[in-house]
Amino acid sequence: MAIKPITPLLTLSLIFLLSLSAASASFRSSSKWVPRFLGKSSLLTKPQSMTQQQYQYETRYFDQPLDHFSFADLPTFHQRYLINDDHWVGPSQLGPIFLYCGNEGDIEWFADNTGFVWELAPRFGAMVIFPEHRYYGKSMPYGSGDEAYKNATTLSHLTAEQALADFAVLITDLKKNLSAEACPVVLFGGSYGGMLAAWMRLKYPHIAIGALASSAPVLQFEDIVPPETFYDIVSNSFRHESTSCFNTIKESWDELVSEGLKNDGLLQLTKTFHFCQKLENTDDLSNWLESAYSYLAMVNYPYPANFMMPLPGNPIKEVCQKIDDCPDGTSVLDRIFEGVSVYYNYTSDVDCFQLDDDPHGLDGWDWQACTEMVMPMSSSRDTSMFSAYDFNYTSFQEECWKEFRVKPRPKWITTEFGGHDFKTALKMFGSNIIFSNGLLDPWSGGSVLEDVSETIVALITEKGAHHLDLRAATAEDPDWLVEQRATEIKLIQGWLNDYYLEKKPFSDM
Numbered sequence: 001m002a003i004k005p006i007t008p009l010l011t012l013s014l015i016f017l018l019s020l021s022a023a024s025a026s027f028r029s030s031s032k033w034v035p036r037f038l039g040k041s042s043l044l045t046k047p048q049s050m051t052q053q054q055y056q057y058e059t060r061y062f063d064q065p066l067d068h069f070s071f072a073d074l075p076t077f078h079q080r081y082l083i084n085d086d087h088w089v090g091p092s093q094l095g096p097i098f099l100y101c102g103n104e105g106d107i108e109w110f111a112d113n114t115g116f117v118w119e120l121a122p123r124f125g126a127m128v129i130f131p132e133h134r135y136y137g138k139s140m141p142y143g144s145g146d147e148a149y150k151n152a153t154t155l156s157h158l159t160a161e162q163a164l165a166d167f168a169v170l171i172t173d174l175k176k177n178l179s180a181e182a183c184p185v186v187l188f189g190g191s192y193g194g195m196l197a198a199w200m201r202l203k204y205p206h207i208a209i210g211a212l213a214s215s216a217p218v219l220q221f222e223d224i225v226p227p228e229t230f231y232d233i234v235s236n237s238f239r240h241e242s243t244s245c246f247n248t249i250k251e252s253w254d255e256l257v258s259e260g261l262k263n264d265g266l267l268q269l270t271k272t273f274h275f276c277q278k279l280e281n282t283d284d285l286s287n288w289l290e291s292a293y294s295y296l297a298m299v300n301y302p303y304p305a306n307f308m309m310p311l312p313g314n315p316i317k318e319v320c321q322k323i324d325d326c327p328d329g330t331s332v333l334d335r336i337f338e339g340v341s342v343y344y345n346y347t348s349d350v351d352c353f354q355l356d357d358d359p360h361g362l363d364g365w366d367w368q369a370c371t372e373m374v375m376p377m378s379s380s381r382d383t384s385m386f387s388a389y390d391f392n393y394t395s396f397q398e399e400c401w402k403e404f405r406v407k408p409r410p411k412w413i414t415t416e417f418g419g420h421d422f423k424t425a426l427k428m429f430g431s432n433i434i435f436s437n438g439l440l441d442p443w444s445g446g447s448v449l450e451d452v453s454e455t456i457v458a459l460i461t462e463k464g465a466h467h468l469d470l471r472a473a474t475a476e477d478p479d480w481l482v483e484q485r486a487t488e489i490k491l492i493q494g495w496l497n498d499y500y501l502e503k504k505p506f507s508d509m
Helices: 022-027 107-112 115-124 160-177 192-203 229-241 243-261 265-272 282-298 315-324 332-344 364-371 393-404 412-417 422-429 442-446 479-507
Strands: 058-065 076-084 097-100 127-131 185-190 210-214 433-438 456-461
Touching: 058 160, 076 107, 076 160, 097 115, 097 160, 107 127, 115 127, 115 479, 127 160, 160 192, 160 412, 185 192, 185 479, 192 210, 192 412, 192 433, 210 479, 229 243, 229 282, 229 315, 229 442, 243 265, 243 282, 243 315, 243 332, 265 282, 265 332, 282 315, 282 332, 282 442, 315 332, 364 393, 433 442, 433 479, 456 479
Parallel strands: 097 127, 097 185, 185 210, 210 433, 433 456
Antiparallel strands: 058 076, 076 127
């Protein structure tokens, strides 16, 4: 059996164009891509591992304008959304509506991996809605993914602003049809969806009373956080488990390049890493490895999970044990293969691995990263286990022009949603946002890690990974995770209580 792995073009997600500076060229291959929030395979289709629906919902479609900010006669498209009102107490009791802000993938995947929202619904008498992000899953403008992704013109309406407007229009229309205009809306989101949840609360405070933004790197733009933050956190997770494991991975990049330069070196690497077809270059292998390490850090959950790949609990520990426990004399690259197989083949049902045939595919997040979602990243020489490289905006811009015929706007997100002096700005006009982060998650470095005010709070867990709090409760949940969710529930209950108190005088009239 061959497996086509989650591509290293990314975030868990699993994102961004990255180019080499001249100064770093000697330390890194010519790869231009770094982790995205999710694997590329999640962007257009549902993962094959999801064989049955975990939660009950009705699938509906809503006719959305292609451009919310134009009065031109443009076509509409069908936005898919999932809805469940089994526990909703209805408009007469001001039953709340829990809306998950769909991110860059099939909405059914997010619904099945966001058990926390489903578990809260009966407790609060809430309706649950999962709207799909435009240009992902089945919510394709122009009738199909092929047409929607055709060129820069057809992709031009794939923006965070348009997606937020989709959510706002959908929920407003739905509430009107249900005579539920007074019912409060609470937003949820993880990763990019968490960013959308926080931004929607700020942009549409009249529509939603609060937002839980989990693992939301809203500060990962321009120079707000150091560009090496992401890969330093990934590296620290491996170093924490085993210094020798960290050093083996750090040493492996030079070994990989050296082997690739030998006669029949690429053929030998193909055999070592069990690829189905011969490697064309070492860059593809580097990307494949980097992707696995980044995702492992994101989903370093304390119990077995199947979000990105079927993995054991504490998967980085498992990877490092495989690397370190090889017999004396085992080569560096053979050790690396043993370790990375935990990610790509934990179930041991894969005979060979199939590299992505199109590492520069025109998927939605690559477009978003080349237009407004510009998140600079680099890898430091000393603290990172990855090859050293620097973010070079000029090269990045050239790649985006080559790929899409567009020029990035690296300052647009901070202009539209803020970022610089974030705490002061939020104190002035923001409220009712929870920024939850686990410090094992490499995206936590770009999120809000300190309380901003009494109502904009940061919940930090030292051992948490990528939006772990949004996952369904399990018997294996550690006490700190149970306590984190209890705090989130208390805060959400407080938002609702305050809302009901404000509404009570009007209902008594």
